[in-house]
Amino acid sequence: MAAAMGGRRRLIIYEPFRSIFYAPQFVALHGGDFAAEALDVEVVTASAGVTTTAALMDGHSEIALGGIMRSLDVADRGGPSLVHFAEVNSRNGFxxxxxxxxxxxxxxxxxxxxxxxxxxxxxxxxxxxxxxxxxxxxxxxxxxxxxxxxxxxxxxxxxxxxxxxxxxxxxxxxxxxxxxxxxxxxxxxxxGPVPFSSYMTTQRFLRDGRDVLLRFTRALYAAQRRMARAEAKEIADVIAPAFADIAPDIRQRAVARYLAQHTWARDPVIRRDGYDYLRRILLDGGFITRPHRYEDLIDTTIATQVMGRS
CATH class of the missing domain: 3.40.190.10 (Periplasmic binding protein-like II)
Structure with a gap:
């Protein structure tokens, strides 16, 4: 009903690079979850000329996929808050x-x-x-x-x-x-467990585009639940259109290895303990200089509302 009320919506999503690590995005795309929410999603891979954060700040995109470190970096340099609202990867994928x-x-x-x-x-x-x-x-x-x-x-x-x-x-x-x-x-x-990648948006779109964000996150959560029950081959087959240049056996092994180590989030909520751990990693490594607050860069209201109604 929510999708019908909102009407069809075109949405451009920027990703930092193309990777099987981001399989939930492609399960939602090629498995029909975005379409079920009346979202026409186009995934654009960032380039040196337009990064994921730049795409958001310059208005090329309303949602981008990437690490919380990207928002921490922008905030550390005095830039605007880019808010993460839906977790994709709960483990390091390297x-x-x-x-x-x-x-x-x-x-x-x-x-x-x-x-x-x-x-x-x-x-x-x-x-x-x-x-x-x-x-x-x-x-x-x-x-x-x-x-x-x-x-x-x-x-x-x-x-x-x-x-x-x-x-x-x-x-x-x-x-x-x-x-x-x-x-x-x-x-x-x-x-160990860490919120390695998630979807982010601007403060303005978090305020003005809530219906779209709810539909988007509902689609992601549907993909996450399906992936939690699926075998590696099922996932590898669904995401195949996004990875046509990868041999089927290699694609399936990659998915299997990621499944075995619980790489993909089971739900979209970005939890405080994971954020604190990631922030400590980046502080200890000298990547950021200040301990930016969870509340300033993370929104859980979208994810919890979606989970409460699913």
């Missing part, structure tokens, strides 16, 4: 790969080695710093390279550069499948 098999891997194995890190976002790197410190390893004892875009980083590792690589999916499965790399550690398991 993996630490090693060139040689390390069946008895420990974090001290990284001392004196070179890690090619993911350069497109700082949160994976910040989480790695936290995990190293937690295990008594001085991050300064590890050579971390964060200068290469993803394609160049993968090519460098394949060419023999570096001892470890931190990357996401489907690249983890592809590198393991062809024997280039071996899994050293799941950063999702090593970091």
């Amino acid at each position: 993996f630490l790969l090693t060139r040689q098999p390390r069946p008895h891997f420990t974090w001290t194995d990284l001392v004196g080695t070179t890690v090619i890190d993911f350069a497109e976002a700082p949160t994976p790197w910040q989480c790695l710093l936290t995990v190293l410190r937690k295990h008594g390893v001085d991050p300064g004892s590890v050579r971390m390279e964060r200068t290469q875009p993803l394609s160049d980083a993968l090519a460098a590792f394949r060419a023999g550069h570096g001892d470890f690589l931190q990357t996401g999916q489907p690249f983890t499965e592809a590198l393991i499948a062809d024997g280039t790399a071996h899994l050293a550690a799941s950063m999702g398991e090593a970091t």
